[in-house]
Amino acid sequence: MDGVTIRDYRAGDWDAMYALDVQCFEPPFRFSRRAMRGFAEAAGSITLLAMCAGQLAGFCVVQMEDQLGYVVTLDVAADWRRRGLARLLMEEVEGRVRAEHGTAMALHVFEGNIGAVRFYEAIGYRRIAVANGFYGRDVDALVYERTLGA
Numbered sequence: 001m002d003g004v005t006i007r008d009y010r011a012g013d014w015d016a017m018y019a020l021d022v023q024c025f026e027p028p029f030r031f032s033r034r035a036m037r038g039f040a041e042a043a044g045s046i047t048l049l050a051m052c053a054g055q056l057a058g059f060c061v062v063q064m065e066d067q068l069g070y071v072v073t074l075d076v077a078a079d080w081r082r083r084g085l086a087r088l089l090m091e092e093v094e095g096r097v098r099a100e101h102g103t104a105m106a107l108h109v110f111e112g113n114i115g116a117v118r119f120y121e122a123i124g125y126r127r128i129a130v131a132n133g134f135y136g137r138d139v140d141a142l143v144y145e146r147t148l149g150a
């Protein structure tokens with residue numbers, strides 16, 4: 001994508017990530033500042049940012065859990081949507097998970113988040129379960145996974 005650079009998380013990025021998360025998610029689906037920093041800086045975290053002209057266009061946070069890459073969050077700024085940015089971020093992060101000997105990806109998504117559900121299905125994720133009450137009382141998540149090829 002013209003003008004877009006994907007780079008690793010750097011100390012302090014969590015502030016801009018939090019600001020974008022506020023635009024992307026309503027409570028209870030968004031993280032606090034503290035949680036965002038904690039996820040981005042956790043051991044085993046793969047946090048990639050998509051930058052354009054110094055601005056944060058999108059990011060993803062994936063946590064390695066043994067051989068599984070768990071997608072903690074994926075956020076794309078409204079102005080950047082439907083231009084292939086999330087697909088690019090996921091391709092990059094899946095490559096990184098593979099490089100760390102990961103064999104599969106997994107994630108939870110709110111069942112009412114139709115855009116995200118369509119997105120994950122479009123890039124090859126498979127629905128494997130429903131997690132009742134994952135986001136709170138009566139707020140269920142769909143569980144998706146994708147096996148990573150060699």
Ligand SMILES: CC(C)(COP(=O)(O)OP(=O)(O)OC[C@H]1O[C@@H](n2cnc3c(N)ncnc32)[C@H](O)[C@@H]1OP(=O)(O)O)[C@@H](O)C(=O)NCCC(=O)NCCS
Binds near residue numbers: 024074081086088119
């Ligand atoms: C879901 C999200 C990450 C998608 O980002 P994006 O950069 O717009 O996605 P892409 O442009 O890479 O989309 C790739 C394909 O996914 C599908 N897709 C993406 N968004 C879609 C939507 N809102 N409705 C239907 N299909 C969609 C399409 O097949 C799309 O290809 P196309 O545009 O050629 O039709 C973005 O809408 C977002 O940040 N939403 C708010 C936060 C969120 O819900 N995050 C995911 C939950 S963890």
